Amino acid sequence: MSEELLRGKAWLFGDDISTDHIAPGRLFHLRTDLPALAEHVLEDARPEFAASLAPGDFVVGGRNFGLGSSREHAPRIIKLAGAGAVLAQSFARIFFRNAINVGLPVLQCDTSGIGEQDELEVDLSAGEVHDLTSGAVIRFVPLPPVMVTILNDGGLVAHVKAHGGFALPQG
Amino acid sequence: MTALTLAETIIAAHAGLEAVVPGQIVVAAVDVAIAQDGTGPLAIEQLEELGVASVKAPTCVFFIDHAAPAPRRELANAQKTIRAFCASSGATLSDVEMGVCHQRVVESYAKPGDLVIGADSHTCMAGALGAFATGMGSTDVAVGMASGQTWLRVPETFRIEVTGELRDGVEAKDLMLTLIGDLGADGATYKALEFGGPGIVALPMPGRFTMSNMAVEAGAKAGLMPSDATTREFLVGQGREEVWRPLAADAGAAYERVVRLDARAIVPMVAKPHTVDNTAPAAELKGARVDQVLIGTCTNGRLDDLRSAARILRGRRRAPHTRLIVTPASQAVARAAAAEGLFDVFWDAGAVVTNPGCGACVGIHEGILADGEVCLSTANRNFHGRMGNPEASIYLGSPATAAATAVAGEITDPRELL
Numbered sequence: 001m002s003e004e005l006l007r008g009k010a011w012l013f014g015d016d017i018s019t020d021h022i023a024p025g026r027l028f029h030l031r032t033d034l035p036a037l038a039e040h041v042l043e044d045a046r047p048e049f050a051a052s053l054a055p056g057d058f059v060v061g062g063r064n065f066g067l068g069s070s071r072e073h074a075p076r077i078i079k080l081a082g083a084g085a086v087l088a089q090s091f092a093r094i095f096f097r098n099a100i101n102v103g104l105p106v107l108q109c110d111t112s113g114i115g116e117q118d119e120l121e122v123d124l125s126a127g128e129v130h131d132l133t134s135g136a137v138i139r140f141v142p143l144p145p146v147m148v149t150i151l152n153d154g155g156l157v158a159h160v161k162a163h164g165g166f167a168l169p170q171g
Numbered sequence: 172m173t174a175l176t177l178a179e180t181i182i183a184a185h186a187g188l189e190a191v192v193p194g195q196i197v198v199a200a201v202d203v204a205i206a207q208d209g210t211g212p213l214a215i216e217q218l219e220e221l222g223v224a225s226v227k228a229p230t231c232v233f234f235i236d237h238a239a240p241a242p243r244r245e246l247a248n249a250q251k252t253i254r255a256f257c258a259s260s261g262a263t264l265s266d267v268e269m270g271v272c273h274q275r276v277v278e279s280y281a282k283p284g285d286l287v288i289g290a291d292s293h294t295c296m297a298g299a300l301g302a303f304a305t306g307m308g309s310t311d312v313a314v315g316m317a318s319g320q321t322w323l324r325v326p327e328t329f330r331i332e333v334t335g336e337l338r339d340g341v342e343a344k345d346l347m348l349t350l351i352g353d354l355g356a357d358g359a360t361y362k363a364l365e366f367g368g369p370g371i372v373a374l375p376m377p378g379r380f381t382m383s384n385m386a387v388e389a390g391a392k393a394g395l396m397p398s399d400a401t402t403r404e405f406l407v408g409q410g411r412e413e414v415w416r417p418l419a420a421d422a423g424a425a426y427e428r429v430v431r432l433d434a435r436a437i438v439p440m441v442a443k444p445h446t447v448d449n450t451a452p453a454a455e456l457k458g459a460r461v462d463q464v465l466i467g468t469c470t471n472g473r474l475d476d477l478r479s480a481a482r483i484l485r486g487r488r489r490a491p492h493t494r495l496i497v498t499p500a501s502q503a504v505a506r507a508a509a510a511e512g513l514f515d516v517f518w519d520a521g522a523v524v525t526n527p528g529c530g531a532c533v534g535i536h537e538g539i540l541a542d543g544e545v546c547l548s549t550a551n552r553n554f555h556g557r558m559g560n561p562e563a564s565i566y567l568g569s570p571a572t573a574a575a576t577a578v579a580g581e582i583t584d585p586r587e588l589l
């Protein structure tokens with residue numbers, strides 16, 4: 001991953017935040033207008049979130065974040081709304097893969113000690129989350145090399161365009 | 172030679188390798204790539220970004236099933252984009268009258284041994300044909316359509332060994348809800364579920380589809396069944412006998428975990444709001460009032476499912492306070508159901524029979540819940556907000572449980588009405 005240092009406040013969400021919380025079916029007609037859909041991101045979990053987050057703030061979940069539908073609109077609108085990354089204890093598979101494909105950092109780490117609105121600093125290269133409010137340092141699980149490659153290339157489409165096909169570390 | 176699980180066998184064949192091991196990253200050839208009207212427009216955007224004028228994967232299909240026919244202008248326009256792309260790119264179009272993508276895929280497109288990717292999480296349903304089928308996002312599917320390839324991390328496999336046969340009034344849905352309750356909604360994240368044993372050999376194809384469909388509800392990447400005589404019989408019925416071939420895991424394949432289930436011990440189950448692993452026997456929820464029942468969807472909208480519901484609904488009516496919506500999974504299912512008079516049974520019971528599609532299950536149209544309402548659905552998800560209203564609650568159950576619940580107006584073990 002890049003050398004970036006991300007900084008923002010923590011917005012806490014619980015376990016099992018589904019793609020229906022993030023981008024519900026009742027807003028299906030907005031899927032072809034992502035900026036409009038992003039105004040409702042995570043609305044059914046925390047109605048105030050979309051209007052209140054500052055650019056770079058973090059979505060902090062519990063277990064199994066992003067379960068459910070394959071709708072890639074979910075990570076896209078989290079990114080579009082300005083979130084810097086999603087931190088969670090664990091991620092559902094399709095959401096995790098989609099997030100990398102669209103360039104949204106998803107960090108698996110122990111989020112249980114993070115408080116609401118804690119000031120966080122994420123050091124992507126060191127693999128650490130610094131909770132500046134509590135002073136805690138949290139290690140996150142490194143992304144698999146294949147996903148680092150895709151993320152560094154700017155997402156899957158950019159990767160395929162740059163290499164004329166897949167050029168992934170295999171093994 | 173290394174003994175391989177079913178998932179490993181199929182992935183190795185598509186990666187041009189003798190064998191693969193869990194955790195290995197491979198680039199594999201795609202046989203079937205699909206998207207629907209919710210994920211298709213974004214996939215088309217990505218295909219255009221890739222500069223792809225014609226698709227390369229052998230079978231590429233766009234299904235208009237989520238909002239079919241279009242209930243509003245934005246969706247009509249999105250569907251117009253899909254039709255135009257199919258006309259110019261060589262992709263196949265399955266239009267509004269044809270039904271739900273997963274049912275259409277097993278009726279007409281996927282074969283035993285195939286690698287299927289789909290921009291819909293329940294793409295795993297095709298695993299019941301002995302295929303490796305998995306849900307991905309629009310971008311992954313666009314790249315798969317464009318290049319005929321996808322990358323995969325070879326999953327570890329959980330073997331789900333089923334013995335015994337289901338008792339009368341108990342269905343594959345109950346077996347799967349029991350399993351998901353045991354595994355947990357993230358208990359099989361990144362894993363392949365491989366179903367087998369005498370209980371699976373005895374399970375007819377519709378039940379196999381229901382179980383593979385819901386593999387993702389335990390977090391799994393795929394849910395595979397062996398391809399056997401039952402699979403062959405199904406494909407013969409679809410006029411596709413020539414695509415059948417037998418397929419099973421190698422003896423001695425390595426499983427991360429083996430889960431054993433006795434089908435005879437299973438009872439009618441429901442998943443309570445708002446997660447699929449929040450399960451309980453239907454009998455324990457007696458008295459829970461229900462405002463709407465939905466019978467259908469890719470999970471349980473096949474002919475056998477409609478027959479199961481009709482068996483209970485015949486000569487009975489829905490409770491006055493309980494709306495009943497029946498949505499066949501495909502036009503082929505609807506045609507067969509109509510031919511044997513099942514729609515008359517549903518109409519006589521006070522049901523609405525809708526066009527085949529996903530509408531109510533995903534909360535788009537044709538069955539949105541009101542504030543505070545409770546639905547019992549035969550679908551695969553009961554998430555908060557799923558059926559179009561975050562102030563409503565959803566229970567999941569089998570077609571028999573759904574029919575019994577519609578009659579009683581409260582959650583009911585269907586064996587009471589057999």
